[in-house]
Amino acid sequence: MSTLAASNKRSFWSVVWDYITTVDHKKIGVLYLIAGGFFFLLGGLEALAIRWQLVKPMNDFVSAGFYNELITMHGTTMIFLAAMPLIFAFMNAVIPLQIGARDVAFPFLNSLGLWLFVFGGIMLNVGWFTGGAADAGWTAYTPLSTISPGEGMDYYVIGLQISGAGTLMAGINFLVTIINMRAPGMTYMRLPLFTWTSFVASALILFAFPALTVGLFLMMFDRMFDSAFFDPAMGGNSIIWQHLFWIFGHPEVYILILPIFGVFSEVVSTFSRKRLFGYSAMVFATVLIAFLGFMVWAHHMFTVGMGAAANAIFAVATMTIAVPTGIKIFNWLFTMWRGSIQITTPMLYALGFIPTFTIGGMTGVMLAAATADYQYHDSYFVIAHFHYVIIGGTVFGLLAATHYWWPRMFNRMLDERLGKITFWIFFVGFHLTFMIQHFLGLWGMPRRYWVYLPDQGLDLGNAISTAGAFLMAIAVLILLYNIIKTAIKGEPCGDDPWDGRTLEWAVPIPAPHYNFKQVPLVRGLDPLWVEKMDGRKEMTPSEPLDDIHMPNNTVLPFVMTIGFFIAGFGFIYQKYDNALNALIFVGMGIALGAMLVRSLKDDLGYHIPKKELEKEARK
Amino acid sequence: MEERATFNEEFIKEKRRQDMRHQVLTFSMLIIFTLISFGMVMSDLNAMFVRMVIILFAVVQVGFQLYYFMHMNExxxxxxxxxxxxxxxxxxxxxxxxxxxxxx
The missing domain is CATH 1.20.5 (Single alpha-helices involved in coiled-coils or other helix-helix interfaces)
Known part of the structure; x- marks a missing residue:
């Protein structure tokens, strides 16, 4: 069943069918990577268009309306359709292996979550072709979003609702997987940091996404069914949207960064050849950040007029978060201290991440000071701040994870020389783009404006910023070239290419689809390293060889998603013609029918008999 | 061995009996709380006071439900x-x- 060997003989469409129906977490991880990577490139193109519009004063590269669509879709795409799915890609590819499980707890749900995200993302982008995409900013503040003409915002609402449901499912799935599917001996305090941080991020998804779901439903009713939740003239309140959005939105930024903290913890520890310094403090800091993350949402709303007392409370709560984050920064530094450091590409990203993220954190504390925030609010200073934490944190982390786990996922090493070139161009390009934006903001450049006047001291800064953006684009192109080159010419890398410490490197490369022939016994933190230090090459099994139970492939999640996708169009267009309600009935009929089939038809999976496993072992 | 087995059995029996007693007790408490709530609504007590007490009862009832009937106490x-x-x-x-x- 090994994909690489088998795909040589199989037709293209049989591979496609295999991937559409798969419930294997490793293949779902690959699909998340492809889809997330596609949206990352799309969001990047939108970013380049934004920067090109701002390259000189009073530029007319795009119109004002189209510029609004670009900034809205850039933000929405990057957060919901690129960063989060790419994190899910690595969570899927790695976590079951790291905890010694044969699959996730709910393989069916895993597949459903993936397809809901993919089709939600497509739905968001359909707006481009129907007279304008969403244009009210990625935060979609009311009343701007409720009165925005056309269907762009409708696609935003329905698309995010569908992909958000997928994210919620994925989050629940990983919570249950990590609680229930750990191998014998894998106690909570032996979980690799990536698993720990993903676990906490999944809990954040579970608690934060419902707020978004509720907000989106209210907006959907306001836009499509003439309700007035956000319309003050009818007794509504437009501030509720901001609260609901940020009650979700602030935990969301920790959902984006916590798993990345985990990635860097793994990378720093592996390439310093030391166990992570202050493991329990790292876990504690992660949980504390998650806890505090729910009490700070209103720091996005200091200028709304909540009053001095509320502002002060949220300002202090926000500044507290700097403490656990600082604990983490120092722990990474101490892990490297006196370690035997190898500067590999993932390690380079980790080294670049620490100062960059610290700068982003410092500007975060500046923004948290409510009184000063009146000055920074809605200026390029804010843009610079969140790009320092999202690119300097999340994107650096995703690129590090790509290089680090690429051999785990595809049995190829990415070219190290090209990887390092990518890093340096991306790193320089990134700082060139965003460092100057701090100052542009302080010099008075407001965010979301499509033009600025000449000779106001903004010309040079914007030109520098645009140049940096193109450097980042070049770096991404080199990465793509690297991927294609190693896919065509690269040699299979074999097992454990980085001399790893955690359990995912104990699994052969390419991994058998059941991951572990015998579930391993975990004897300490960094289980593979523990065995290596005892002079063994592989894990001690915790069970005798026996039949393995695996789930069946199924196309139902894909069918369900198609149903919701069709129903989405029905909801958007029913206001023009009652006949279009038929789309809602057809779509929901397909989705509910697929659910009914899933409920009534027992699908108990299948067993791989012991004999077959023994035969494989002899080969 | 024999003795130990009977002891174990007795222990489990006793535990079951206690569990049952808890279940019946909490169930009757739930009914009593509900009756009191209805009674208070029908009486002429201060409306704000009635609301507060009913909310308090509701919280306690949810707790009973979770801890005794859904076994969160185990x-x-x-x-x-x-x-x-x-x-x-x-x-x-x-x-x-x-x-x-x-x-x-």
Missing amino acids: KGHGMPSLLFYGGCFAGFLTVLGLVVLTWW
């Missing part, structure tokens, strides 16, 4: 409780935030 329910209270915490903050910041 061992091995640490993680569900943690997530449950985490959710309560997030929900509470949301409601508090909306009430205090937008409607007050």
